[in-house]
Amino acid sequence: MYTSLFFLAVVAAVAADKIPDFVVPGRCPVVDEKSLFDEQIPNHPKYAGVWYEIALTNNPYQLLKQCVRNEYSFDGNKFIAKSTGINADGNLMKRNGQILPMPLGDPHLSVDYEGSWIAPYVILDTDYENFSCIYSCTEYNFGYYSDFSFIFSRSPSLF
Numbered sequence: 001m002y003t004s005l006f007f008l009a010v011v012a013a014v015a016a017d018k019i020p021d022f023v024v025p026g027r028c029p030v031v032d033e034k035s036l037f038d039e040q041i042p043n044h045p046k047y048a049g050v051w052y053e054i055a056l057t058n059n060p061y062q063l064l065k066q067c068v069r070n071e072y073s074f075d076g077n078k079f080i081a082k083s084t085g086i087n088a089d090g091n092l093m094k095r096n097g098q099i100l101p102m103p104l105g106d107p108h109l110s111v112d113y114e115g116s117w118i119a120p121y122v123i124l125d126t127d128y129e130n131f132s133c134i135y136s137c138t139e140y141n142f143g144y145y146s147d148f149s150f151i152f153s154r155s156p157s158l159f
Contacts, residue, residue, distance in 0.1 A: 022060060022146045028137035029147075033122055034107040046128040048074040051152035053085070059148045061116050063087055064095065070152070072099065081113070111136070119148075130154055 040047075053068035064085030072079040078100035087093040097113030099121050111121040119136045126132040130153065137147035 019144070020060070020146075022058060022148075023140065023144050024146070025143055026145055027143070028139050028145050031122065031124070031135070036123065037107040037109075040123055040126075043128060044079075045074050047123070047126065047132070048072050048079065049154070051132060051154065052156045053150060054153045054158060055151040057147075057149050061119075062148075064093055067156075069156075077101070079109075081111070083113070124149075 049072060051070045051072065053064070053070065056062060064083060065088050066086040068083060068085035071082045078098050081095075081097040081099055083095045083097070085093060095113050095115075097111065097116075099109050099111050102108060102110045102120070103118075106120070109121040109123070110118050112118045119138060122135045122137075124133040124135050132150075132152040134150040134152065135147065136149070137145060139145045
């Protein structure tokens with residue numbers, strides 16, 4: 001349902017000639033998601049644990065702005081996500097969600113936090129012990145797309 005609402009919001013913005021900054025002309029880059037996903041599936045239990053957000057691209061849907069700590073527990077099928085951090089108002093905020101296989105069978109995970117839209121969650125690279133590079137790209141009709149990326153670390157800083 002949220003995906004449909006998001007799509008309608010994007011279409012309305014395009015129709016009003018007010019395309020949000022994060023929606024740009026073009027298509028998502030080609031990524032061999034199937035190979036990545038096939039390699040990662042057996043390692044999902046190793047992906048569980050705490051990940052700190054080190055960097056991200058501009059993302060209006062990321063409500064946690066600083067000191068973001070993600071705790072992922074894996075139940076054999078999906079990750080239960082509990083995230084904490086500081087919001088734009090400077091207050092501590094907690095968010096709950098899940099990271100699970102795409103409902104329509106696309107070869108990657110999806111991220112679904114309360115009060116947000118389901119989005120692709122593609123692990124581009126990880127060593128499971130130190131870092132994780134996440135990418136999310138969604139294409140819309142009329143030749144537009146939006147993409148977001150994150151760098152996670154098992155420690156609060158890279159130093």
